[in-house]
Amino acid sequence: MAAVTGDNHGLRLATRYAVLVLVAIIFIFPLLFMAMSSLKPDQQLLNDTNSLRAFLPVGDLSLQNYWDAFDRAPIGVFVLNSVLVTATTVVFSLFVCSLAAFSFVFLNWKGRGLIFSILLATLIIPYETIFIPLLLMASQLPWIGAQGFEVGWLNTYRVQIIPFIADGLTIFLFVQYFRDLPKELIEASRVEGASWWQIYRKIVMPLAGPVLATAAILKFLFMYNQYLWPLMVVQEEAIRPVMVGLGYFTDQLNVPWGEVMAYLTLITVPVLAFYLMLQRAFIASIASTGVKG
Amino acid sequence: MKNATPLLARGAALAALLAASASVAHAQTELSLWYHGAGSANAEEALVNQLVEEFNASQSDWTVVIETFPQLAYNDAVGAAALAGELPDILDVDGPVMPNWAWAGYMQPLGIDEALLADYLPGTIGRWGGEIYSVGLWDAAVAMTTRRSTLEAYGIRIPTLDEPWTGQEFTSALMTIRDSGDFEFPLDLGMAWRGEWYPYAFSPLLQSFGGDIIDRSTYQTADGVLNGDAAIAFGEWWQMLFEENLAPGTSQDAADRDVGLLNGTYAISWNGNWAALPVVEAFGDDALFLPAPDFGNGPTIGGASWQFGVSATSEHPEGARAFIEFALQDRWFAAFSDGTGLIPPTSSAAADTANYAPGGPLEVFYGLSEAQALVRPVTPGYIVQARIFEGALADIANGADVIDALDAAVDDIEDDIQANNGYGH
Numbered sequence: 001m002a003a004v005t006g007d008n009h010g011l012r013l014a015t016r017y018a019v020l021v022l023v024a025i026i027f028i029f030p031l032l033f034m035a036m037s038s039l040k041p042d043q044q045l046l047n048d049t050n051s052l053r054a055f056l057p058v059g060d061l062s063l064q065n066y067w068d069a070f071d072r073a074p075i076g077v078f079v080l081n082s083v084l085v086t087a088t089t090v091v092f093s094l095f096v097c098s099l100a101a102f103s104f105v106f107l108n109w110k111g112r113g114l115i116f117s118i119l120l121a122t123l124i125i126p127y128e129t130i131f132i133p134l135l136l137m138a139s140q141l142p143w144i145g146a147q148g149f150e151v152g153w154l155n156t157y158r159v160q161i162i163p164f165i166a167d168g169l170t171i172f173l174f175v176q177y178f179r180d181l182p183k184e185l186i187e188a189s190r191v192e193g194a195s196w197w198q199i200y201r202k203i204v205m206p207l208a209g210p211v212l213a214t215a216a217i218l219k220f221l222f223m224y225n226q227y228l229w230p231l232m233v234v235q236e237e238a239i240r241p242v243m244v245g246l247g248y249f250t251d252q253l254n255v256p257w258g259e260v261m262a263y264l265t266l267i268t269v270p271v272l273a274f275y276l277m278l279q280r281a282f283i284a285s286i287a288s289t290g291v292k293g
Numbered sequence: 294m295k296n297a298t299p300l301l302a303r304g305a306a307l308a309a310l311l312a313a314s315a316s317v318a319h320a321q322t323e324l325s326l327w328y329h330g331a332g333s334a335n336a337e338e339a340l341v342n343q344l345v346e347e348f349n350a351s352q353s354d355w356t357v358v359i360e361t362f363p364q365l366a367y368n369d370a371v372g373a374a375a376l377a378g379e380l381p382d383i384l385d386v387d388g389p390v391m392p393n394w395a396w397a398g399y400m401q402p403l404g405i406d407e408a409l410l411a412d413y414l415p416g417t418i419g420r421w422g423g424e425i426y427s428v429g430l431w432d433a434a435v436a437m438t439t440r441r442s443t444l445e446a447y448g449i450r451i452p453t454l455d456e457p458w459t460g461q462e463f464t465s466a467l468m469t470i471r472d473s474g475d476f477e478f479p480l481d482l483g484m485a486w487r488g489e490w491y492p493y494a495f496s497p498l499l500q501s502f503g504g505d506i507i508d509r510s511t512y513q514t515a516d517g518v519l520n521g522d523a524a525i526a527f528g529e530w531w532q533m534l535f536e537e538n539l540a541p542g543t544s545q546d547a548a549d550r551d552v553g554l555l556n557g558t559y560a561i562s563w564n565g566n567w568a569a570l571p572v573v574e575a576f577g578d579d580a581l582f583l584p585a586p587d588f589g590n591g592p593t594i595g596g597a598s599w600q601f602g603v604s605a606t607s608e609h610p611e612g613a614r615a616f617i618e619f620a621l622q623d624r625w626f627a628a629f630s631d632g633t634g635l636i637p638p639t640s641s642a643a644a645d646t647a648n649y650a651p652g653g654p655l656e657v658f659y660g661l662s663e664a665q666a667l668v669r670p671v672t673p674g675y676i677v678q679a680r681i682f683e684g685a686l687a688d689i690a691n692g693a694d695v696i697d698a699l700d701a702a703v704d705d706i707e708d709d710i711q712a713n714n715g716y717g718h
Binding site for chain 1: 327331332360361362363364365366369370373374376377378379546547548551552556567568
């Protein structure tokens, strides 16, 4: 009987690993295809799509597509812009949204239930539907900067950052997480004379690692993948982000596939690096909140 | 001595004033130019930059500052800028899109002397409402691309501009090649290329049958032209191409479109002059670029490519016009043609090019453009009609009922025209 149980256990384990390997392959193959294709000349790349050779480093391999991609577009500028815009937005967003969530969960103020409901309702409104009025607003907003007073935010970094700092989803994530924190901690701190700011900074935020990671990754992906908004509000090449830059590799009909793959490989690196950096906290947060990215 | 200081001061002030005046007199007014070809694989972007540099150096009134956009995003960027009141002075515009931008108030008439454009290819001049709004430095053309040896192997006549294939002759040729079993498909239409390719490349075939996307006499209806007898005959022929395995359908792999003729998957490819040089390189003298077949109403191909125009909000239209007139020189046409492979707009410029001069490898395309090009419907509604036409052709290729698909397309086009109050016609 014990032998049978052991066999079953082994079989279950083998099946589980087989399924996991299969799922891993499904997720890894597109990345593998992208990376391998970036090393092949177009003709070979297209011919290889008919077989498993597409995923293998075989044939005429070189870094030529990378050099050609750098010749075609200022990739470094695009990546730098995206990283700058994304990182700034993520940092400010984590701060502003966590403060808002703290207020919703721990502070008593009139109308917070209603405001929170309205905030949740905004989750069902896609950003794209408000881009036109947002564009009109952005083109008329005042600003005081290095050049003094000016009107209009178009063609700036701030127009790519500020509208996305606060959003319903990030606040919602923080609210859900904060609600699960032990109330006794907060009450004890208040009794000890801690201010709300001290509670936020010294008690709540040090415990918020997993939700910070989740919110950061989701916001990072959203911002890094921005296409339509920067397309509408940025006309200068010098401040364009990576996704708009992808357009440099396609015209109406002809696509240099090898260069496209090289470009995609290059712009995927920051995303993978950021994800790997926060992977453990992200998984912990998903496990605890049930939120799927 | 008492009066010396004020005198010196007045002299210095006068000198400063004169210097400032001189500096103002020589200051160049800045003109913004938006160009769609950021990342062009060929020399187009470099040539546009060179054109701008030479214009700026050629006179002292204007400085053109270029901003480049990826083509994929260009039209959306212009639409957004128009909404925000941020249009540049000089716009780069795709020929068939121009009427929409003129109608929407993005552009103003060019105000150029029409005599300057007397011998230009028809597709290079953008007209709307009786006015010229844009001019192109090049045009493009499509042809039936194949190999002389292929046609000779199957005893198929090589057509000429004067004697193109008849529709029946063309279809028979395709069936002969298919029956040989030597190719996966005898004809590659480029079904993998969605978007503007469909109306650009396929509406001329409909026009050769006697139909059209829209009734060009009024631009208010498609009834009778997109769903009349001629259009239905076209639709049935179109569907037959896929049912009889004469051409790959909408599921065609983009990779096959790019290399199918070169690697022997297809015998004939309906493709543009921009894809012609690799064919010449691969097949040499064996390469053939043939005119569109004549299905009864004359052979036709699409015309019009990218052109320059002046935005409606430009405060210096005279400067924008000066730039465009500077660009309208044979030396620029020839330089763009040699750099990009596109067709120069004048025969005199063509004679100066490597590819389109008499005896050049692509000379035939100039003749095709001159003899067969028909601009796409000159209406602001074209950008919507093009998408509807594309959908109908894809549906028919996928087996939809021809009459139902064309009727539905007519309904959609007319709904759009009504919703836009006739588009100003």
